[in-house]
Amino acid sequence: MVQIKAEIISNSEVAPEHFKLILESPEIAQEANPGQFLHIRVHEGFNPLLRRPFSIYRVSSNQIEILYKIRGKGTEILSGRTPGEILDVIGPLGKGFPLPEQQNTQAPVTYLLVAGGVGVAPLLFLAERLREVKNLPAESGSRKFGKKSKIKIILLLGAKSKDYLLSEKEFKDLCDEVKVATEDGSLGFKGLITDLLRDLLNTEYSLLNTILYAAGPIFMLQEIKKIANIFKILAFGSLEENIACGLGGCWGCVVKTVQGYKRICKEGPVFNLEEVLWE
Amino acid sequence: MGIDLAVEIGNLKLKTPVLVASGTFGYEDDYVELIKENRLGALVTKTITLKPCQGNSPPRVIETPSGMLNSIGLQNEGVEIFLEKKLPLLSQLQIPIIVSIAGERIEDYGLLAKRLDKVKEISALEINISCPNIESEAECLFAQDFYLTYGVVKAVRESTDKTIIAKLSPNVTDIVSIAQAAFDAGAEALSLVNTFFGMAIDIEKRKSKLGSIYGGLSGPAIKPIALYMVYKVAQAVKLPLIGMGGVVSSQDALEFFMAGATCVAIGTGNFINPRIAREVVKGIEEYLKKNKLTSIKELIGRLGN
Ligand SMILES: Cc1cc2nc3c(=O)[nH]c(=O)nc-3n(C[C@H](O)[C@H](O)[C@H](O)COP(=O)(O)OP(=O)(O)OC[C@H]3O[C@@H](n4cnc5c(N)ncnc54)[C@H](O)[C@@H]3O)c2cc1C
Ligand SMILES: Cc1cc2nc3c(=O)[nH]c(=O)nc-3n(C[C@H](O)[C@H](O)[C@H](O)COP(=O)(O)O)c2cc1C
Numbered sequence: 001m002v003q004i005k006a007e008i009i010s011n012s013e014v015a016p017e018h019f020k021l022i023l024e025s026p027e028i029a030q031e032a033n034p035g036q037f038l039h040i041r042v043h044e045g046f047n048p049l050l051r052r053p054f055s056i057y058r059v060s061s062n063q064i065e066i067l068y069k070i071r072g073k074g075t076e077i078l079s080g081r082t083p084g085e086i087l088d089v090i091g092p093l094g095k096g097f098p099l100p101e102q103q104n105t106q107a108p109v110t111y112l113l114v115a116g117g118v119g120v121a122p123l124l125f126l127a128e129r130l131r132e133v134k135n136l137p138a139e140s141g142s143r144k145f146g147k148k149s150k151i152k153i154i155l156l157l158g159a160k161s162k163d164y165l166l167s168e169k170e171f172k173d174l175c176d177e178v179k180v181a182t183e184d185g186s187l188g189f190k191g192l193i194t195d196l197l198r199d200l201l202n203t204e205y206s207l208l209n210t211i212l213y214a215a216g217p218i219f220m221l222q223e224i225k226k227i228a229n230i231f232k233i234l235a236f237g238s239l240e241e242n243i244a245c246g247l248g249g250c251w252g253c254v255v256k257t258v259q260g261y262k263r264i265c266k267e268g269p270v271f272n273l274e275e276v277l278w279e
Numbered sequence: 280m281g282i283d284l285a286v287e288i289g290n291l292k293l294k295t296p297v298l299v300a301s302g303t304f305g306y307e308d309d310y311v312e313l314i315k316e317n318r319l320g321a322l323v324t325k326t327i328t329l330k331p332c333q334g335n336s337p338p339r340v341i342e343t344p345s346g347m348l349n350s351i352g353l354q355n356e357g358v359e360i361f362l363e364k365k366l367p368l369l370s371q372l373q374i375p376i377i378v379s380i381a382g383e384r385i386e387d388y389g390l391l392a393k394r395l396d397k398v399k400e401i402s403a404l405e406i407n408i409s410c411p412n413i414e415s416e417a418e419c420l421f422a423q424d425f426y427l428t429y430g431v432v433k434a435v436r437e438s439t440d441k442t443i444i445a446k447l448s449p450n451v452t453d454i455v456s457i458a459q460a461a462f463d464a465g466a467e468a469l470s471l472v473n474t475f476f477g478m479a480i481d482i483e484k485r486k487s488k489l490g491s492i493y494g495g496l497s498g499p500a501i502k503p504i505a506l507y508m509v510y511k512v513a514q515a516v517k518l519p520l521i522g523m524g525g526v527v528s529s530q531d532a533l534e535f536f537m538a539g540a541t542c543v544a545i546g547t548g549n550f551i552n553p554r555i556a557r558e559v560v561k562g563i564e565e566y567l568k569k570n571k572l573t574s575i576k577e578l579i580g581r582l583g584n
Binding site: 001003041046047048049050051088090241242243244245246247248249250251252253254255256260261266279 | 304336340342553
């Protein structure tokens with residue numbers, strides 16, 4: 001974790017009210033894991049006062065990207081920052097998604113990524129890392145060649161309507177399948193992404209050996225917790241709360257879990273949803 | 280000639296007059312690394328209690344114009360785990376550690392002070408009688424009542440030889456009389472102020488934005504009122520004061536010194552920039568140089584007119 005002054009490489013609108021920001025920071029890029037976040041000071045002033053947290057969307061060797069939605073003053077100001085300007089950034093912070101170490105050749109496994117709205121952000125980075133695992137040679141001891149990978153990466157992508165679908169193309173390059181749900185039915189399944197998820201698990205038994213990773217609005221995560229429980233699958237979700245220090249110091253960003261209150265910024269933002277007790 | 284930033288709080292000698300306020304510092308390795316070069320005069324820990332305390336239901340923080348509300352509720356693992364696990368990490372900073380203590384009853388404060396009295400890594404105790412986020416046996420904050428303030432400070436005074444600092448609440452009609460009570464009971468310094476009671480409401484949900492309905496307001500929004508209280512107390516009570524409330528720059532800190540504070544503590548400012556203290560210290564030095572002063576003491580309580 002470092003605190004740095006990072007140069008803005010680009011900051012552009014990718015969908016209505018959604019921006020992609022690219023920052024120069026080899027230090028953070030090399031250390032980051034999917035699910036971790038950056039704590040960004042959007043300007044030098046004191047109103048808004050606090051930093052704003054954003055999941056890491058993508059990294060390259062020298063750069064980090066975030067994808068953000070304009071919600072209020074902080075994100076509004078951020079969207080007005082221009083290339084060449086400098087941002088004060090702390091990161092990478094928090095504990096990300098647990099990743100498989102290598103290909104497990106014993107049983108086929110599906111990684112099911114469920115992204116609602118701007119929840120795609122941490123999942124694209126995750127999909128990239130999962131893809132790397134999938135591309136690894138199978139474990140020694142088994143036949144290395146001529147064997148199809150037993151890892152399958154499926155993304156369920158949800159949005160209000162087709163104009164708001166984020167990163168579909170990027171995911172298509174990484175995932176074995178991309179399934180789309182829009183609330184207005186303008187593309188793919190008509191309805192909530194969690195309905196699509198339920199349908200899928202009901203019909204495709206091969207999905208029962210699945211690890212699910214989710215990011216999106218809270219009601220989506222709450223529904224996924226229920227679904228994961230019914231189908232007995234392991235589900236991890238990236239949670240959000242108002243974050244003040246971002247460094248584990250103030251105990252402001254907690255969520256209730258079976259082991260008491262835990263900090264989103266330190267023990268999270270990714271939690272096994274089974275542990276989370278929403279009130 | 281060099282610039283002398285050293286000040287004294289009771290028996291404590293501080294190399295610089297800039298502290299970290301209670302509850303705004305993390306015990307994590309990373310954090311310690313980040314603030315290593317902050318030139319802090321001392322660090323005040325998050326308030327600890329005798330027994331573990333689970334804290335309030337979320338949301339616990341919400342930003343307001345130039346400030347923030349918090350209702351953490353003193354979540355902490357209790358004094359024993361603090362001593363075993365957190366204190367060793369803090370000692371690495373090699374600056375005086377001031378431990379903030381709180382309890383639900385007067386005797387809790389005495390017991391805590393006794394437990395910490397012989398711990399050599401601890402330089403002083405700050406008595407938090409002003410946390411807006413916990414329930415106590417009193418119907419109000421201890422720091423809202425003259426007699427309770429006296430009682431708590433006295434109980435601590437009788438249980439330790441360490442320097443003791445009473446942290447007062449701004450949520451009172453007459454801060455001077457409370458400060459006087461703390462002085463009479465044996466406090467060697469006063470920290471002022473803790474947060475102001477405050478609220479924020481989500482009009483769509485028609486619910487408070489904080490899980491526990493109300494909380495404490497901090498940050499630049501409270502600075503003018505905090506400064507006023509420091510000034511009033513400095514005029515009336517002859518004790519060193521640790522001024523705080525919205526310090527986010529050296530200019531803010533200098534205002535507190537001129538109002539009568541011997542040192543300042545930074546709370547919310549650490550969230551904006553964990554390295555803020557070093558900028559504040561540097562700015563103070565530059566100001567002294569520019570004005571041909573050699574010691575910070577030449578500024579304390581020096582207000583013209
Ligand atoms: C760990 C973590 C990772 C995050 N990653 C991303 C990301 O990758 N992309 C992204 O766009 N956002 C992300 N967020 C949310 C982002 O931090 C907030 O949207 C941002 O702080 C809002 O700041 P603001 O000043 O624009 O809005 P504010 O003025 O703070 O709020 C404006 C309005 O938006 C609402 N709001 C604020 N935060 C949220 C939220 N998290 N969810 C729903 N409503 C909210 C407020 O209640 C208010 O009504 C993440 C949050 C966390 C905790
Ligand atoms: C998140 C948060 C937690 C706090 N926790 C404590 C605490 O445990 N004990 C205490 O005495 N004060 C606590 N405070 C109050 C601060 O120490 C300080 O008195 C107050 O915030 C005013 O300073 P500031 O405006 O610089 O933040 C807390 C403040 C904040 C913002």
